Amino acid sequence: MAKNIQSLERAAAVLRLLAGGERRLGLSDIASSLGLAKATAHGILRTLQAEGFVEQEAASGRYQLGAELLRLGNSYLDVHELRSRALVWTDDLARSSGESVHLGVLHQGGVLIVHHVFRPDDSRQVLEVGAMQPLHCTALGKVLCAFDPVAHNEAIEGRRPSLTARTVTLPVPFEAELAAVRERGWASDVEETWDGVSAVAAPIRDRHGMAVGAIAVTGASERLGVPGAAAGAAGRPEAAGVRPDLAAAVRDCARGVSRDIGNGRF
Amino acid sequence: MSDNTTGTSSHGTGPFIAAIDQGTTSSRCIVFDRDGRIVAVDQKEHEQIFPKPGWVEHNAAEIWVNVQEVVAGAISKAGITKDDVKAIGITNQRETTLLWDKNTGEPVHNAIVWQDTRTDALTRELGRNVGADRWRRETGLPLSTYFAGPKARWLLDNVEGLRERAERGDILFGTMDSWVIWNLTGGTNGGAHVTDVTNASRTMLMNLHNMEWDQRICESMGVPSVMLPEIKSSAEVYGTAKGGALDGVPVASALGDQQAALFGQCCFSEGDAKSTYGTGTFMLMNTATKPVNSYAGLLTTVGYRIGDQPAVYALEGSIAVTGALVQWMRDQMGLIKTAPEIETLASSVDDNGGAYFVPAFSGLFAPHWNPDARGVITGLTGYVTKAHIARAVLEATAWQTREISDAMTKDSGVELTTLKVDGGMTANNLLMQTLADVLDAPVVRPLVAETTALGAAYAAGLAVGFWPDTEALRANWRRAAEWTPQMDKGVRDREYKNWLKAVDRSKGWLDESDV
Numbered sequence: 001m002a003k004n005i006q007s008l009e010r011a012a013a014v015l016r017l018l019a020g021g022e023r024r025l026g027l028s029d030i031a032s033s034l035g036l037a038k039a040t041a042h043g044i045l046r047t048l049q050a051e052g053f054v055e056q057e058a059a060s061g062r063y064q065l066g067a068e069l070l071r072l073g074n075s076y077l078d079v080h081e082l083r084s085r086a087l088v089w090t091d092d093l094a095r096s097s098g099e100s101v102h103l104g105v106l107h108q109g110g111v112l113i114v115h116h117v118f119r120p121d122d123s124r125q126v127l128e129v130g131a132m133q134p135l136h137c138t139a140l141g142k143v144l145c146a147f148d149p150v151a152h153n154e155a156i157e158g159r160r161p162s163l164t165a166r167t168v169t170l171p172v173p174f175e176a177e178l179a180a181v182r183e184r185g186w187a188s189d190v191e192e193t194w195d196g197v198s199a200v201a202a203p204i205r206d207r208h209g210m211a212v213g214a215i216a217v218t219g220a221s222e223r224l225g226v227p228g229a230a231a232g233a234a235g236r237p238e239a240a241g242v243r244p245d246l247a248a249a250v251r252d253c254a255r256g257v258s259r260d261i262g263n264g265r266f
Numbered sequence: 267m268s269d270n271t272t273g274t275s276s277h278g279t280g281p282f283i284a285a286i287d288q289g290t291t292s293s294r295c296i297v298f299d300r301d302g303r304i305v306a307v308d309q310k311e312h313e314q315i316f317p318k319p320g321w322v323e324h325n326a327a328e329i330w331v332n333v334q335e336v337v338a339g340a341i342s343k344a345g346i347t348k349d350d351v352k353a354i355g356i357t358n359q360r361e362t363t364l365l366w367d368k369n370t371g372e373p374v375h376n377a378i379v380w381q382d383t384r385t386d387a388l389t390r391e392l393g394r395n396v397g398a399d400r401w402r403r404e405t406g407l408p409l410s411t412y413f414a415g416p417k418a419r420w421l422l423d424n425v426e427g428l429r430e431r432a433e434r435g436d437i438l439f440g441t442m443d444s445w446v447i448w449n450l451t452g453g454t455n456g457g458a459h460v461t462d463v464t465n466a467s468r469t470m471l472m473n474l475h476n477m478e479w480d481q482r483i484c485e486s487m488g489v490p491s492v493m494l495p496e497i498k499s500s501a502e503v504y505g506t507a508k509g510g511a512l513d514g515v516p517v518a519s520a521l522g523d524q525q526a527a528l529f530g531q532c533c534f535s536e537g538d539a540k541s542t543y544g545t546g547t548f549m550l551m552n553t554a555t556k557p558v559n560s561y562a563g564l565l566t567t568v569g570y571r572i573g574d575q576p577a578v579y580a581l582e583g584s585i586a587v588t589g590a591l592v593q594w595m596r597d598q599m600g601l602i603k604t605a606p607e608i609e610t611l612a613s614s615v616d617d618n619g620g621a622y623f624v625p626a627f628s629g630l631f632a633p634h635w636n637p638d639a640r641g642v643i644t645g646l647t648g649y650v651t652k653a654h655i656a657r658a659v660l661e662a663t664a665w666q667t668r669e670i671s672d673a674m675t676k677d678s679g680v681e682l683t684t685l686k687v688d689g690g691m692t693a694n695n696l697l698m699q700t701l702a703d704v705l706d707a708p709v710v711r712p713l714v715a716e717t718t719a720l721g722a723a724y725a726a727g728l729a730v731g732f733w734p735d736t737e738a739l740r741a742n743w744r745r746a747a748e749w750t751p752q753m754d755k756g757v758r759d760r761e762y763k764n765w766l767k768a769v770d771r772s773k774g775w776l777d778e779s780d781v
């Protein structure tokens with residue numbers, strides 16, 4: 001693994017220092033607090049200033065956090081906004097697939113379910129909004145790990161417990177699986193989290209192409225699986241082990257939501 | 267609404283039903299398949315005309331052009347022909363009133379929209395000695411600016427020479443259903459001049475008990491009955507389309523928008539209720555075949571009537587400010603950037619911190635009827651944050667629903683078992699859970715959000731035998747989500763008591779001199 005970039009680490013330390021309170025700090029305070037040469041600290045501050053992350057007060061020459069940083073912080077997509085935009089699309093996916101639909105986002109090292117549409121039959125179901133799912137083995141989690149570097153790090157650094165006989169836990173096969181997900185543009189979970197249950201998921205991307213969430217169809221393996229692939233010990237599951245038409249439907253739905261939240265490239 | 271709602275898997279090969287939704291801001295046509303799935307949508311907005319403060323008009327000729335375009339648009343997007351369409355259903359903005367010349371087909375004036383308050387003085391004059399409830403027993407409605415009868419009277423009084431032409435029989439009256447059906451079925455060339463029982467029940471001219479125009483009220487209101495349409499059921503063939511994209515297809519249903527939503531939500535049994543959460547909220551409860559007189563200030567209205575079966579009635583309660591309060595938090599207070607963010611803000615705390623928000627921006631409606639009330643935020647302490655206020659905003663919608671539901675139970679003797687919900691605010695999970703908690707009843711969201719258009723399609727499909735009966739429609743109904751009550755009874759009772767205290771604080775704010 002490559003070493004971290006020192007100047008970026010130092011810049012982050014400067015920002016943290018400035019975010020530490022109401023204070024505005026002078027160059028020498030900053031340099032001495034972080035144990036940096038004045039020239040080094042100045043170079044960092046100048047660069048951050050050019051990016052708008054830091055501002056210098058004209059009168060005193062002291063530094064404070066810049067407006068660009070606030071803008072960055074606020075531009076993250078509100079999950080409730082995401083649910084509102086996804087509502088029509090996910091309803092339609094549930095109806096066309098005949099299965100339940102979940103929308104998840106990365107949250108504290110796992111997948112937080114922010115929207116859930118029941119499987120459209122008459123069975124009793126419980127709303128799972130607010131529940132957490134594991135990152136490393138669910139279809140939603142794999143999509144997030146494959147397309148969001150933060151999720152990827154959390155899954156690599158976190159625990160990857162074995163939940164069924166099929167759960168992929170070791171780093172090398174896990175990375176291989178994520179590479180396949182990136183290649184295909186969607187992820188599957190064939191009984192890797194719950195016995196008898198499969199899922200297929202695709203990413204929702206924001207304006208900047210960032211994977212801000214994922215949409216999954218989840219159901220019994222005998223309905224979602226490629227015939228003969230999922231069930232039984234005999235024979236390895238094909239490519240991803242789920243019906244290609246479902247994968248296409250999930251991707252269409254996720255693209256629709258992406259378009260609605262401003263990603264015009266889909 | 268995006269137009270790519272055609273879904274992901276194939277919808278089969280038909281046949282289909284086309285629903286026209288002539289709404290306040292736009293006209294839409296939605297094509298449904300036998301499972302009640304949306305196959306295609308087309309939509310076009312029309313101009314909102316504000317000639318004076320409080321006046322709102324629509325150009326009915328523009329609306330008719332738009333209706334023809336969206337019908338053609340939806341059929342073409344669905345990739346089908348008129349032979350695949352078994353019937354056309356209509357749903358419409360209620361109470362919006364139009365008079366037109368039956369010989370030329372030209373409107374004599376813009377349509378007067380339901381929100382328009384120009385009949386304020388007129389309705390007070392009509393209630394002069396008796397009060398707003400003068401015709402409540404016959405019509406189920408209090409005198410108010412919403413309803414169509416007084417709007418027609420205003421036109422007759424204010425358009426030069428109109429009354430003479432009307433009395434000669436040259437003028438036709440209609441709500442938007444009548445206008446669309448008359449034009450669809452041929453217009454000056456033999457168009458059917460009809461309305462359905464639900465739309466007629468919003469004119470203040472129809473007697474709820476026999477479903478006929480009430481001659482005495484028409485006379486007192488000054489509306490000549492020669493210009494009134496024939497009152498039909500909500501589901502029967504009124505005629506066939508002449509010309510256009512659906513030439514020859516039966517026109518087979520009409521329902522006011524809220525009644526259509528009741529129908530689309532499959533509220534076919536006594537006690538079934540739906541509530542539509544948008545800018546404002548409309549709650550309707552099926553009271554079966556008896557018109558329930560309301561002592562709590564709810565409206566008594568016709569829910570629907572299928573062919574020659576007995577009419578089914580409903581109690582209706584509306585809340586003026588629900589989604590509008592969320593918009594107010596966004597636009598006036600600047601506390602959130604988008605409406606859904608209210609949930610983010612509200613979820614950052616566990617309760618309302620003791621704060622209650624009564625959004626009586628233009629007075630209190632059912633069941634309080636206190637026009638002198640104004641909005642209050644009460645229970646404030648130094649502890650309360652904007653997040654508590656956000657919670658109080660959502661709770662206000664929930665408690666107002668509870669008050670209407672209680673009033674409905676009181677009037678009808680029927681307990682609410684489940685509330686079916688639709689509208690933009692149903693995306694708010696915290697609100698839906700709060701609603702279940704304060705109602706102490708499950709709240710259910712159906713899979714098809716377009717319940718209004720679906721209701722019109724269902725009624726039209728029943729009329730032509732596309733679906734055999736309401737049981738078949740119920741079988742189509744799918745639950746997308748359900749919220750079950752989780753609030754402790756003690757907490758619910760305490761919170762309700764606090765809410766009612768807050769409501770009391772809002773009352774009587776205006777002095778006589780302010781009014």
Ligand SMILES: Nc1ncnc2c1ncn2[C@@H]1O[C@H](COP(=O)(O)OP(=O)(O)O)[C@@H](O)[C@H]1O
Pocket residue numbers: 080084543544545546588589590592593605606607608609689690691693694
């Ligand atoms: N997630 C949400 N939470 C709370 N309110 C919402 C949410 N999404 C939309 N709204 C509110 O719902 C209303 C829009 O719903 P809609 O059904 O489109 O209404 P209408 O048909 O009256 O225009 C707006 O007033 C908006 O503030």
